[in-house]
Amino acid sequence: MSTATACLRFTRRASTHISLLTWQLVIHEATPGTVNVSLKVEQSNMHGGLILSLTDTLGSLAVATKGHFMTGVSTDIGTSFVRPAGRVGDILHAKAVITGMGKSLAYTRVDFTNPAGELVAYGHHTKYIGKSSSHPQNIKFSEDGKVVIEGEDVD
Numbered sequence: 001m002s003t004a005t006a007c008l009r010f011t012r013r014a015s016t017h018i019s020l021l022t023w024q025l026v027i028h029e030a031t032p033g034t035v036n037v038s039l040k041v042e043q044s045n046m047h048g049g050l051i052l053s054l055t056d057t058l059g060s061l062a063v064a065t066k067g068h069f070m071t072g073v074s075t076d077i078g079t080s081f082v083r084p085a086g087r088v089g090d091i092l093h094a095k096a097v098i099t100g101m102g103k104s105l106a107y108t109r110v111d112f113t114n115p116a117g118e119l120v121a122y123g124h125h126t127k128y129i130g131k132s133s134s135h136p137q138n139i140k141f142s143e144d145g146k147v148v149i150e151g152e153d154v155d
Helices: 006-015 048-064
Strands: 026-031 034-040 073-081 091-101 105-113 119-128 148-150
Touching: 006 026, 026 048, 034 048, 048 073, 048 091, 048 105, 048 119
Parallel strands: none
Antiparallel strands: 026 034, 034 091, 073 119, 091 105, 105 119
16 A cells, blocks of 8 residues: 555546646645645746636545545636746646535635745636435545545555
8 A cells, every 4th residue: 555645545546537637737635625736837827727727627636535536517617816827847836625515516616826825826616516426436535534434445
């Protein structure tokens, strides 16, 4: 077994079918309801469309941290831009959290910060999870996300 928590291992596995962007993301931490990632700024201008796409991807990964293998479908998404994301070579950090989760809908917020820790953008993402809630590959984590208490663990 790797030293990564069960939640982090599961989130990394789930990320492979969520978005093509995830190959560029470094997932640093995942606990139930939260995921922290970073992404290197590769162009002189971090386009707003990329930030919106990351809001979609990271909102989905936040749902995955709750053990959802399939993370549902988007019903609402938006992003606000506060300041430039950084210069080429800078590392953009993002933290996605679940702000609410019921039987049908999950609500997430994603904050993007520059290397100085300043907020550069934030987004919200609502997902319909009614059907994905019963996926056979869903699992349940301990409260701290360190171990799987129901379902199959992955390494």
